Amino acid sequence: MTNERRVRVGIVGLGHNGLAHLRAHLGLGLSEVVALCDRNPAVLEKAGREFGIRRLYRDDAIYADPAVEAISIHTGDADHVEPFLKAIQAGRHILVEKPLANSEEDVCRMVTAAQAAPAGLQIQVGYILRFNPVFVEIRRLAASGALGQIYYMEGDYIHNLLYQARQTDPLTGRNWYLENEIPLVGGASHPLDLLRWISGKEVRRVMGISNHVAFPAMTHDDCQVCLFEFEDGTIAKVAALYAPRCAVPPYNNLRIYGTKGTIERDTAACAGTPDEVHPPFQPVAAERTKGHPYEAEIVDWLEAIVQDKRPRTPLWDGANSTLATLAAVRAIRERRAVEVPIFRDPAAARPPARGQ
Numbered sequence: 487m488t489n490e491r492r493v494r495v496g497i498v499g500l501g502h503n504g505l506a507h508l509r510a511h512l513g514l515g516l517s518e519v520v521a522l523c524d525r526n527p528a529v530l531e532k533a534g535r536e537f538g539i540r541r542l543y544r545d546d547a548i549y550a551d552p553a554v555e556a557i558s559i560h561t562g563d564a565d566h567v568e569p570f571l572k573a574i575q576a577g578r579h580i581l582v583e584k585p586l587a588n589s590e591e592d593v594c595r596m597v598t599a600a601q602a603a604p605a606g607l608q609i610q611v612g613y614i615l616r617f618n619p620v621f622v623e624i625r626r627l628a629a630s631g632a633l634g635q636i637y638y639m640e641g642d643y644i645h646n647l648l649y650q651a652r653q654t655d656p657l658t659g660r661n662w663y664l665e666n667e668i669p670l671v672g673g674a675s676h677p678l679d680l681l682r683w684i685s686g687k688e689v690r691r692v693m694g695i696s697n698h699v700a701f702p703a704m705t706h707d708d709c710q711v712c713l714f715e716f717e718d719g720t721i722a723k724v725a726a727l728y729a730p731r732c733a734v735p736p737y738n739n740l741r742i743y744g745t746k747g748t749i750e751r752d753t754a755a756c757a758g759t760p761d762e763v764h765p766p767f768q769p770v771a772a773e774r775t776k777g778h779p780y781e782a783e784i785v786d787w788l789e790a791i792v793q794d795k796r797p798r799t800p801l802w803d804g805a806n807s808t809l810a811t812l813a814a815v816r817a818i819r820e821r822r823a824v825e826v827p828i829f830r831d832p833a834a835a836r837p838p839a840r841g842q
């Protein structure tokens with residue numbers, strides 16, 4: 487990134503994820519983190535001291551601070567909505583963690599508020615797997631036609647999160663994870679987002695089932711599985727397991743089946759001729775990285791702000807990934823297939839400029 491200017495950022499929510507973003511901002515040196523906000527004073531003061539940041543807020547005053555032009559939101563899943571609406575109202579650029587919200591109503595409130603905001607606010611939703619070089623390359627392969635017509639996909643979020651039962655909020659004495667976390671939404675909206683992004687297709691219907699065996703302390707079922715039907719008839723199976731007795735499976739168990747090629751995790755088998763039935767799987771040509779690529783996601787957001795261009799996961803797009811998994815939860819609850827509400831790309835709906 488050629489950084490014409492350093493965007494002045496405020497970070498809201500200083501738990502594990504907010505601090506990871508703060509460190510990534512400081513490490514990159516492309517922005518200026520001018521303010522921090524957490525409702526927990528001990529957490530706030532500790533971060534302020536450790537990182538030498540003086541503008542510290544426990545409340546809404548951060549949104550009105552004229553020194554802050556962009557807000558990065560890292561509160562718990564059900565608590566993104568209020569900071570988001572306040573940041574929009576204050577006219578700030580936003581990076582908001584996934585899932586966008588924990589209810590379909592809240593997602594719609596967020597998108598409606600953003601639609602009414604002045605043009606030029608850049609909003610990125612934190613679907614960070616879009617920045618993993620392996621998934622970037624798989625998307626390129628799909629777009630190049632090497633997989634042919636995609637008709638079936640799979641992706642999982644299989645992650646032992648039993649330790650979350652011990653993460654009680656010292657301020658409130660509550661544990662948002664046990665109370666509010668919905669595995670299909672908080673976890674499996676990641677692989678569903680990947681499948682939407684790689685295939686370029688939108689979901690239209692979903693059905694699902696779940697059980698509550700392995701992680702009884704959670705309010706929501708800890709094993710949730712659903713089948714998505716995309717607008718062109720493509721099918722995808724997505725599962726979320728929060729207490730498996732195994733390590734996280736690599737590359738979200740990604741599987742993509744097309745008429746010419748197949749993806750299995752970070753490998754691709756592409757037929758060279760129409761007669762080649764069993765092309766061998768080869769590793770996709772991309773760098774293998776460890777951990778979450780926070781830096782790449784942040785650079786993309788800062789570039790969007792400075793260069794006035796759309797970020798990789800604009801609001802309507804991230805909203806669709808969250809909404810589809812929230813619809814899946816409704817399908818499980820109502821024991822029937824449900825239609826998935828979809829936001830369309832506003833840029834695609836815009837009439838072509840004169841002369842195009």
Ligand SMILES: NC(=O)c1ccc[n+]([C@@H]2O[C@H](COP(=O)([O-])OP(=O)(O)OC[C@H]3O[C@@H](n4cnc5c(N)ncnc54)[C@H](O)[C@@H]3O)[C@@H](O)[C@H]2O)c1
Pocket residue numbers: 498499500501502503504523524525526529544560561562563565568569583584585612613614657672778
């Ligand atoms: N993109 C990813 O890969 C990824 C990875 C981890 C977590 N996350 C997401 O990041 C978010 C935060 O996760 P976490 O594990 O850091 O949570 P956490 O509970 O550790 O931290 C949340 C912090 O937000 C503060 N907070 C809550 N409401 C607030 C408010 N209204 N104003 C100011 N501060 C407030 C809390 O005091 C706490 O310090 C979640 O939505 C989670 O799903 C995303």
